[in-house]
Amino acid sequence: MFDIFEKRESQVRSYCRNFPIEFNKAKGAVLTSIDGQEYIDFFAGAGAMNFGHNNEYIKKQIMDYLSQDKIIHALDMFTEAKEKWLNGFTEKIFIPKNLDYKIMCCGATGTNAVEAALKLARKNTKRTNVFAFTGAFHGMTLGSLAMTSDRHSRLGAGLPLNNVTFVPYYNAFKDYTQSLDYLEMILSDDHSGIDLPAAIVLETVQAEGGVNVAPKEWLQGIRKICDKYGILMIIDDIQVGICRTGDFFSWERANIIPDMVVLSKSISGFGLPMAILLVKPEYDIFSPAEHNGTFRGNQLGFVGSLAGIEYYHDHQLDKEVKRKEKIVQDFLERRIMPIDVRLDIRGIGLIWGIDFIKIDAQLSKAVMQKCVENGLIIERAGREDSVIKILPPLTIEDDTLLNGLSILENAVKDVLSNPAR
Ligand SMILES: Cc1ncc(COP(=O)(O)O)c(C=O)c1O
Numbered sequence: 001m002f003d004i005f006e007k008r009e010s011q012v013r014s015y016c017r018n019f020p021i022e023f024n025k026a027k028g029a030v031l032t033s034i035d036g037q038e039y040i041d042f043f044a045g046a047g048a049m050n051f052g053h054n055n056e057y058i059k060k061q062i063m064d065y066l067s068q069d070k071i072i073h074a075l076d077m078f079t080e081a082k083e084k085w086l087n088g089f090t091e092k093i094f095i096p097k098n099l100d101y102k103i104m105c106c107g108a109t110g111t112n113a114v115e116a117a118l119k120l121a122r123k124n125t126k127r128t129n130v131f132a133f134t135g136a137f138h139g140m141t142l143g144s145l146a147m148t149s150d151r152h153s154r155l156g157a158g159l160p161l162n163n164v165t166f167v168p169y170y171n172a173f174k175d176y177t178q179s180l181d182y183l184e185m186i187l188s189d190d191h192s193g194i195d196l197p198a199a200i201v202l203e204t205v206q207a208e209g210g211v212n213v214a215p216k217e218w219l220q221g222i223r224k225i226c227d228k229y230g231i232l233m234i235i236d237d238i239q240v241g242i243c244r245t246g247d248f249f250s251w252e253r254a255n256i257i258p259d260m261v262v263l264s265k266s267i268s269g270f271g272l273p274m275a276i277l278l279v280k281p282e283y284d285i286f287s288p289a290e291h292n293g294t295f296r297g298n299q300l301g302f303v304g305s306l307a308g309i310e311y312y313h314d315h316q317l318d319k320e321v322k323r324k325e326k327i328v329q330d331f332l333e334r335r336i337m338p339i340d341v342r343l344d345i346r347g348i349g350l351i352w353g354i355d356f357i358k359i360d361a362q363l364s365k366a367v368m369q370k371c372v373e374n375g376l377i378i379e380r381a382g383r384e385d386s387v388i389k390i391l392p393p394l395t396i397e398d399d400t401l402l403n404g405l406s407i408l409e410n411a412v413k414d415v416l417s418n419p420a421r
Contacts, residue, residue: 018379019372026053029396029404031377040404042371042378044393047207047239050266051308051317052395058269061307062300074297076105085302092313093248099257101278104286107293108273110238110264111139114201116277116291117260118143121199121232124283129195131183131231133169133202135209135383138236147201149209165194169206170218180221187229199232199260200225204250207239210382211346211353211389219254232259232283238275242266243312243394245349246322259283267301269308274301321349321394324401328352328390331405339412352390353381354412361386363415370411376404 002020005013021039025032029052031039044050051058071079082105089103106113122128132138132147139145145154146161154161167183170176183200186192204219206212226233235258240250242263247253249261260283264275273295311317325348332345332352344355356363361384368388371378381389388408392401 015379018368019377021372028052028054029393029400037375039372039375039377040392040400040407041396042376042390042392042404042408044391045271046265046379047244047391048265048271050242050244050394051269051311052393053271055270055308055311055395057311058304058307061303062270065300065303070299072299073295074299075294076297079297079299079302081299081302081306082297085306088306088309092309097248097252100281101261102281102284104277104279104284104291105296106275106277106291108275108295108298109139110236110262110275111141111144112293113238113262113264113275113277114138114144114147114236115141117201117234117262118147118199119291120260120277120279120283120286121234124232124285125198125230127196127198128163129197130164131167131197131200132164133206134166134172135169135206135212136166136201136203137206137208138201139238165197167200169202169209169212170214171212176215176218177221180218180225183222183225187225196229197231199234201234201236203236203240204254205240205245205348205351207351207389207391208381210355210387211351213346213348216254219251219256223254223256223258226259234258234260234262236262238262238264240349240351242308243317243321243349244351244391246325247318248312266308268298268304269306269311270300270304272298272301272304274298274305317394324394324396324398325349327398327401328405331402331409335405335409336412339409340416343412347390350390350392350394350396353387354390354408355382355387357383357386359416364388366415366418367408367411370414371407374407374411376407376411378404378408 022034023031024034029041031041106116134149136147136149138147145157146164168179170179172179186194200222204214223233235251237250251258259280261278268274337345342358346353364380364386368378368380379389381387
């Protein structure tokens with residue numbers, strides 16, 4: 001059935017190996033295969049589909065734009081679509097949140113915007129080193145990959161990945177304050193042997209790292225350290241921004257303001273390729289074309305992104321996520337945690353993880369496969385892929401959410417009760 005994919009598509013393909021299904025249609029939080037089988041989506045394009053598949057409001061804006069033969073590709077020339085989007089971002093996001101950022105349109109993928117942030121931090125500070133955290137994932141191009149922690153991804157580089165010092169994330173020690181103490185120690189000790197970094201780059205919730213939710217006090221501690229040592233704080237909000245954690249930006253819960261913010265995945269509202277960098281105006285010092293690229297002006301992305309911002313605003317998507325967070329948390333605590341006390345459950349908003357590492361990391365694979373068999377698309381993350389990651393579209397209906405959670409519950413029960421394991 002999958003002959004042409006196996007024969008013609010590169011070996012590098014990955015997600016299709018976990019989901020051997022040919023998909024055809026998608027609506028809201030449901031994917032449909034070519035033979036009409038429906039699957040609940042707890043994967044949401046790895047965070048690219050926060051507004052749901054084919055969101056009616058966003059789709060309409062895109063269809064209207066297309067039907068009028070408006071410009072689709074424009075590099076970074078001025079266009080009406082970009083003008084409206086910049087105005088919308090300013091009025092609906094920056095002004096209400098009292099933020100002042102310049103917006104840099106980057107190449108079409110998250111990793112390109114991470115590269116832009118790195119270059120800009122190095123240019124601003126004239127330093128080469130940056131700090132990244134154990135468990136981090138920032139993308140697959142060389143600069144971002146140098147800050148990505150997992151061995152498998154790093155091996156693909158084929159050359160040394162350097163100019164990055166990995167430091168312990170909040171969960172590396174028993175108590176998050178130890179991670180801050182460690183940072184303070186290596187920065188204050190002029191014999192630590194570690195060069196002062198241009199930036200500390202972090203995710204407020206490590207998604208690929210296994211759903212590790214940094215406490216707000218830890219995030220505030222990082223902000224303080226950055227201020228004290230003149231280091232730029234860069235938050236990679238690619239996977240957990242755009243309301244995923246219950247706030248438009250994931251760092252709002254800590255009452256901090258990063259110097260730069262990287263956004264991609266759901267920023268286009270519709271799953272279109274788009275990535276941007278928010279930069280405090282004083283750090284916006286690239287000269288024209290110093291970070292260039294053909295696809296920095298995805299007009300459909302601007303149209304979708306503006307519609308997404310309007311949808312967030314009109315539907316109070318942030319509040320909706322906080323409401324649904326309770327549904328998921330309650331289900332996991334009441335129905336899944338009691339299955340085995342060694343399961344570790346953690347999360348925020350609509351990103352949750354069930355960690356099997358204390359039982360057997362490999363069990364997560366069997367759980368994922370059982371879920372797929374029973375109509376739920378779900379992925380794994382973290383060390384040894386031991387974490388089942390729950391990441392539905394934020395617009396998922398309550399009953400679909402509960403149905404998906406029930407499929408997951410049954411899969412966990414099935415796998416843990418199997419005497420053969
Ligand atoms: C936190 C984070 N940063 C960066 C990236 C890379 O984005 P892209 O795959 O669009 O290059 C990802 C992708 O999963 C991510 O989750």
